[in-house]
Amino acid sequence: MTDLEQFDGLGLSTYLIRKLQKKCIFTRYELLITSNAELMEITGLTEAAILELKEKIGKDFFHLQQSNLNNWKTYTKIYNTGIENRLDILLAETPLKTGSIWEICGKSGVGKTQLCHTIAFNFAAQTQGTVLYIDTKCDFSGTRIMEMLRCRHVPNNICGRIMQDILVERTGTAEGLCEILERLDLQLNAGADADGGNIKLVIIDALPAVFFKYRSELNHLKGKYLLAKLNNLVYQLSKEHHIAFVYVNLLVNIEEEQQVPEDMDNEEMSEPYEMPSASLNLAGCVGMRPALGEYWNRAPHLRLSLETPLDNTSITNERILRVIRSCYTAVGTTCNLHITTAGVS
Known part of the structure; x- marks a missing residue:
């Protein structure tokens, strides 16, 4: 109508x-x-x-x-990632706020989960609300959060509150992921006093791990259905309940994607759905593109690419974060990050 x-x-x-x-x-x-x-x-x-x-x-x-x-x-509230001199300055025109839908993508092992840990930690530490961390690869580490607490010399009475404000749900399937979000919607509709009533940020780490099985022709349509269902749930929760979302995706190699072994734990998964027409031309990521196909390519309001510098000759903690899609600001802008024991800074 x-x-x-x-x-x-x-x-x-x-x-x-x-x-x-x-x-x-x-x-x-x-x-x-x-x-x-x-x-x-x-x-x-x-x-x-x-x-x-x-x-x-x-x-x-x-x-x-x-x-x-x-x-x-x-209902609109401006949050920040807590990476104040780097990421928050880069995204000053499109900050993390109620209803935001962000995607962090990059190669396997580049540090996407470390960045998610830091965003979750900083969000809880600033008492901006409760974080729901949906872990699809069993990569969330309470030990890592404790290490960040120790390195930042956080008082013991604050440590307990921060840990309590990061709720972790684990699932290994796309159906399970959708069920978690549907359950969250029911809890939020029940009122602020219900479980999950204070959740303001949802982090999904990571999407490819639960959609890998649907790349075959037999499961192709089911995978597209679940991807569309997930997208609808994310937009419903962000619009009706003013929740911010950050989810993790992979940059996959177009030439090598068909050679990926059939391993559910392997992050270097191939593209399960239709291809975008062209790859991204990113520093250190030439010939790469986000996984999950053309439909999902348009899903986030903001897509960030986490990359290692081109001039790196050895293992280093330096990273480049690049805006590669944005509904509100110019793409191509970057900031430098460092992965440390106290988190990403």
Whole structure:
């Protein structure tokens, strides 16, 4: 049902609504910005009738827009990653906030999980809310969080609160991942006093691990269905409950993806769905592209690529974080990060 059909006070017949739709006028806003002369030609109504129609729409439409704006101001809260002199400066125009949907991608072993640990730790430490960390590879480490606490000399009474504010759920299937998010939705609908009522950030580490099995032709359609279901759940939770999402994906090698062994624990998984038309041209990642196909390529609001510097000749803790997709800011900007015992900084 279109926006015009949902509005009861217009007095437009179904026939006139169909005529407007044929001219790509589906919403009240589109009707308001269309000239009176054009609307008279489309509908056959007099100019007086058109003016009366616009007056009715205007009273309701602008009241609704003001209500939506007030609602956005009420629930929108700007968070930060805690990597203040690096990542938060890079993303000053598109910060982590309520409803954000971010993706961190990169080669296997580049440090994506380390970055997720740091974001979860900093989020909980700043008392911004509870973090739900969904672990699909059994990579979450409470020991690593304790190491970060010790290195930052966090008082014992604060350590317990931080650990309690990072909730961990583990699953090895895409179905299980969707079930966790569906359960979270039910808990949030039950109210703030229910379990999970204070969850403000969900980290999914990582998506490819649970979608690997669906790359075969036999399971292809089921995989696409579950991917679409996951995407709908993420957007529903971000919009209705104002939760921020950060999930992990892989950059996969286009030439070698068919040579990946059938191993559920191997991060270097191949592409289970249709290919994007072109690879990314990233420093240190030439010929690479995000896994999960063209459909998922458009899913996140912001996609970040974690890379090792090109001039590295040995193992190092230096990394480059690059914006490779953004709905709100320019792509290609970078910042330098370091992986340390106290976390990513």
